[in-house]
Amino acid sequence: MSQKRTLHAFFTPAAKKTRLKEEEASDEPEKHSKHRHYPYPILDLPVSISQGISSLPARQGKEIKNQPNLDLLYFEPYIPRDLARDLFAFLRSELPFYRVEYKINRGGIQTDVRTPRYTTVFGIDETSRFTEDGSIVDSKSGALVRDRRYDRYPPRPIPGCLDKLRRSTEAATGCTFNFCLVNYYASGADSISFHSDDERFLGPEPAIASFSLGARRDFVLKPKPKPPPTGHDPGTSPVGETLKFPLASGHMILMRGLTQSNWLHSVPKRGGKNPEDGGRINITFRKAISKDGTENYYNYNVGTGPVYRWDRASQQMRVSSGP
Ligand SMILES: O=C(O)CCC(=O)C(=O)O
Known part of the structure; x- marks a missing residue:
């Protein structure tokens, strides 16, 4: 065979x-995306999935702007069910994942954090690009780039199996993206806490396209807390209410405009025995405008720990022993 x-x-x-x-x-023959900083060559999409992505989105996006400073475009779905199922199984099997640990300073006390989900990231900020042979050059001059921010975690190009969806998303939204972050939530115990993607390296009104594949999970948005009122601002401006989207496989939410500067989002843990606790992949496409973004994304989504890969026999992520 x-x-x-x-x-x-x-x-x-x-x-x-x-x-x-x-x-x-x-x-x-099967084709792989190769790069010296991938832990192993990453398989390209089979023809059936690749062809399916060519005719996306399955539906038009619906604008959601009914709360102050909220600007969403919701595709329900972007990827039809069968294609989403195949893409989920493919990406879970083929991508390298990490369980990143890092230290933070909370009120003067060093605390160890273990990211409560598997993560991986590909891409490079817009100051640089990859050449055909995988080297990093300046986007404008084409000169080879050496920068300390690229040294600790060398950037990796977006592999073919994710780049096809990136291009489809660009065409459907009119936005451009140079980063792809992937989360794998193995069960309802995995989560992402309330945060906003409002870092300076994403620019003033970042557009982030967020795909769900696999198990249905709640995506919760709530307004950022307002600063206390001052003499000039009586603090009467509207804030908005908490919103919950039970995202199903194939759904995509584009967050854009003032959303990141005014709203927080999360995927909370889910308790209980639920038949849908079968694992969920989230893919986000974003655009970083400076090298700080590249350093930050690899630091928090690849880190220095071992590579995990899906083990079909035990149906779980396991530390990978090699390609
Ligand atoms: O999993 C999701 O739907 C959200 C992911 C997210 O918020 C992030 O990666 O910043």
Whole structure:
């Protein structure tokens, strides 16, 4: 049996077998995206998924602007159910993930934080780009770039299996993106706490496209707390209410405009035994405008710990022993 057949078979449900037969009959070898800073070559999408992405989005986005300074475009869905299921299984199997640990200073006390989900990141800020051979050059001059912010965690180009969706998202939203962050929530115990993506390295009104694949999870938005009123500002401006979107597989929310400077978002933990606790992938596309963004994203989404990879036999992430 060819390697192609084996890989296709393991993430493809029975209902897809007829369509895949034609692909398996082709002698095309599997292709991988390669880069010296990937822990292993990353498999490109099978033809069935790649072709499916070519005809997205499945639906038009719906504008949600009914709260002060909130500007969302909600695709419900962007990716139809079967394609979302295949893309979820493919990315979970093929991407390298990390469980990043870092220290923060809370009120003068050093605290260890273990990120409560698996993460990975690809891309580089707009001051630089990758050449064909994977080197990093200045976006304008084309000269090789050496910068301490790229030294500790060398940037990695967005692999083909994510770049196709990035290009589709750019076409559907009119935005441009140079970063792809991926979260894997293994169960309801994994989460992301309230935060906003309002760092200076994203520019003043960042657009962030956020995809959900796999288990349904709540995406909660709440207004940022207002500073206490001053003599000039009696503090009467409207703030808005907490919103909850139960995001299903294939849904995409574009957050744009003043959303990040005025709202916080989170995916809270979910308790209890729920049949939908089958794992969820979140993909965000963003645009970083400075090298600080590149350093920050690799620091918090790759870090210095081991690589995890999906283990089919045990149906969980395991520390990867090699390519
Ligand atoms: O998983 C999600 O839907 C949200 C992810 C998120 O907020 C982030 O990566 O900043």
